[in-house]
Amino acid sequence: MNTAPENPDASMRVAVDPARVLEIGAECHYHSGLIRRPVSSRGLEQTKYQVITNMKIVASATMLLLAAALFAQPAFAAGDAAAGKEIGYTCLGCHGIEGYRNAYPSYRVPKLGGQKAGYLEIALKGYRDGTRKHPTMVAHASSLSDQQIEDVAAYLASIGGETVAEGGTQGTSFDKAAACTACHGQNGISVNAVWPTLAGQYQDYLLNALTQYRDGTRTDPVMSAQATMIAEEDVAKLALYFSRLKGLETTKPD
Numbered sequence: 001m002n003t004a005p006e007n008p009d010a011s012m013r014v015a016v017d018p019a020r021v022l023e024i025g026a027e028c029h030y031h032s033g034l035i036r037r038p039v040s041s042r043g044l045e046q047t048k049y050q051v052i053t054n055m056k057i058v059a060s061a062t063m064l065l066l067a068a069a070l071f072a073q074p075a076f077a078a079g080d081a082a083a084g085k086e087i088g089y090t091c092l093g094c095h096g097i098e099g100y101r102n103a104y105p106s107y108r109v110p111k112l113g114g115q116k117a118g119y120l121e122i123a124l125k126g127y128r129d130g131t132r133k134h135p136t137m138v139a140h141a142s143s144l145s146d147q148q149i150e151d152v153a154a155y156l157a158s159i160g161g162e163t164v165a166e167g168g169t170q171g172t173s174f175d176k177a178a179a180c181t182a183c184h185g186q187n188g189i190s191v192n193a194v195w196p197t198l199a200g201q202y203q204d205y206l207l208n209a210l211t212q213y214r215d216g217t218r219t220d221p222v223m224s225a226q227a228t229m230i231a232e233e234d235v236a237k238l239a240l241y242f243s244r245l246k247g248l249e250t251t252k253p254d
């Protein structure tokens with residue numbers, strides 16, 4: 001039932017062969033030393049791994065970062081959604097209004113419906129602890145305790161998110177996005193509790209976030225490095241691509 005979104009640059013569309021992706025994955029494990037290179041069936045292995053393409057190298061690098069990121073994952077605790085409801089109510093004054101805009105610079109307030117609790121918690125701590133600088137969000141987060149952040153994250157993650165649960169947009173690809181899907185998911189839907197889903201997020205918000213990682217206004221040990229590797233001409237295309245996948249929704253108060 002899912003319809004493919006218009007590709008930001010049709011010339012960049014690539015077909016993804018799942019068998020090949022698995023092959024690339026296996027190659028990465030060899031690089032990171034997670035599994036032993038097989039000693040038998042040499043001939044077969046050589047034919048399989050002989051062809052070194054750029055894509056393979058990029059994928060290998062990404063998988064290494066992914067492995068590093070997995071070990072560096074911050075711990076997060078599950079909050080109490082019922083306790084977070086009261087605080088959450090004030091948040092919906094902005095996050096609950098479809099298309100609501102941030103005054104300056106003018107981009108839309110991010111959708112939170114379907115975003116994972118672990119990531120919401122990390123983002124809120126980022127505003128509170130200084131790795132993210134948005135003044136209004138800093139003001140909101142700085143008065144919250146760890147427990148309140150966990151609770152409001154649990155509350156927001158408990159409402160909305162049907163599109164994400166359905167799996168989003170299947171069967172599309174954009175070659176430049178291949179460097180992102182290892183963490184942000186094949187359909188732009190994160191498979192990890194502490195990484196953000198990008199599918200369906202507002203294009204202008206994604207673009208602003210990427211720009212901030214690139215210029216150092218927003219910092220993150222994993223994403224800052226990723227963002228600086230994106231070619232200038234691809235930044236807006238990537239934001240557009242992920243925004244057109246089905247996923248996140250504006251939170252509707254329950």
Ligand code: HEC
Binds near residue numbers: 110153
């Ligand atoms: C006045 C409007 C406003 C209110 C009220 C508000 N927010 Fe935000 N929120 C924003 C804007 C704008 C951003 C994007 C900031 C940026 O670019 O870093 C944001 C970003 C966020 C993010 C990061 C999303 C992401 O994808 O990284 C989270 C999480 C969040 N808000 C949660 C909350 C919570 C929880 C509350 C209530 C305690 C709240 N917000 C109240 C406007 C608001």
Ligand code: HEC
Binds near residue numbers: 206219223238
């Ligand atoms: C190794 C894992 C990894 C890879 C690969 C990766 N990201 Fe990220 N990304 C993250 C993490 C972790 C965060 C959250 C960082 C934070 O808390 O600020 C993030 C955050 C983001 C955000 C901000 C989302 C929000 O809601 O504010 C955007 C946009 C983004 N990534 C885009 C991309 C794009 C585009 C690519 C590919 C070019 C990419 N990422 C590759 C891990 C990754």
